[in-house]
Amino acid sequence: MKKIALGLLVLSIALATPIAALAKDNAGVTPLLAAPAALRSDAAYLLLRTSRAKSGLFPIQHVMLRIPTAQELEAYRAARKLAYDKALPELTKKAKDGKVPGIDDFEFDYAGKANSFVVDSGKFLEDGEMRTILLELPAGDYILYGITVGGRGLVTCNCLGTVRFGARAGVITDIGSLFADKVHKPSPIPHLEDNLGPSMFQYGFVLGQALVPPDPATPVPAALHALALEPARFEVVGEYYEPGAGGINRLAPIPGLLGYDHGHAVDLRTGKPGE
Amino acid sequence: MIRYIPILLLLAQPLPVAAQAVDPPQALPDPETVKVPDVAPSQDPKVRSEGYKFYYFNNPAVSFAEAYRDLLECRGHLIVAGPAQVPGFIPWDEAHRRKTRQGSPMVAGPDMLTAMVGVAVFSAMAAIIMPKMERGARSNKMRRCMGTRGYERYAITEDAWNALNKGDEQQLLLMQAKLGAAPKPLDEAVTE
16 A cells, blocks of 8 residues: 555656756766767866666666856856745745745755766666766866765765865866665675665665775776876765755765764864865 | 656655754753653563654763754754755755754745645645655654764654654754763664
8 A cells, every 4th residue: 555655646746747857957967988089178077987776677876966166156146046036025925923934945946057967877888797987077076965766866965974076177087986775774785884774764765875986906998098097086075964865874984085983074084074 | 757756755855844953052051951751761562663763862972062962963954945956056055064054944946836736636645654754754864864973772652752853943952962962771772
């Protein structure tokens, strides 16, 4: 009965999903299915290997976020203010207890350029137990932001700690290997913090992600050997809040790089808390 | 179909009753003055079997003030907004980085309102499922956040759980902090 109910609920929500919400850009990210002959000087590239766990039919995939530029944030805030000012009379009218929501609490459908994206594990350079993926994307600083099931939305954020790295234009940045799976029970995918508690699967998912940074032994496709390639330099990111995520977790500890002290992310190279 | 599952999961978050963020008080009261519900270990099989749903956190290694801060930070994750659309724009700025996120119960945007109309189609069904999904989603967040800070969970009655989780946010924080920093309970921790 519960499954039927959930199925119908899914259907109802699916029917109500605005088409406009599904037509956004992909944050300027293009998965490359073949090695490029040359690298564009105005684009950055990410090389990674990913695990291939699924939940039922749906792949469990990584979500990344490019830290927006000051200009992008300014444009977002201006659009939000415009929408808020327009909605304010209605918000004031609806405020039951006289408390009108502030602009920071105001949600609106922003039509600006995306800065978050799902790493599509079905679009790869090389297949295998771990799939090798090459992405062409805007240069910038990226965060391993979370995990999703399927291709959209953010099911679990790495809100309790993660890492960021820079991707320079004209260079392939190798970020190593990424792993993800459901982690309420033991997972066959290595490196994850798993077996968190079977009851966490009731009425929700808890997904986990792990990173193994590249080292000289990490395999690189032969077709990329002639191209400029450098390992990512990671920085530790401390706790953050993502009110749009269904669940929270943290990137699994990384020996020599990412640790946790009383739950707070710590850069193991410096002993300093994540920023 | 792929795209619908995360949307469902995201909608499983609390709609009208998200935790209200509170400003850290200038000074915490003496924990002796904070009244808490009865959390004495129960041998009632129902309480034991439902411990994964109805519990409180305890870490005997922390002080009342530390427990308060941990709870304040972790309960910040209970504040929800409309589902994060990915791909989409996420304004990574100071609002994401605050240690104690400020906010208030959700203000639904156009996307969420449309989705909620869809939910209303099966409102009777949703009325049964959504509270459980909401509690489960909140529980998962708190378990992960407090668990990584060394807290264990101890089973309590549903009434005691309600007293610790429903009502004035500041009072809830104080009650949970007092229990959070109490000596280790003479009971088995919940592990499932």
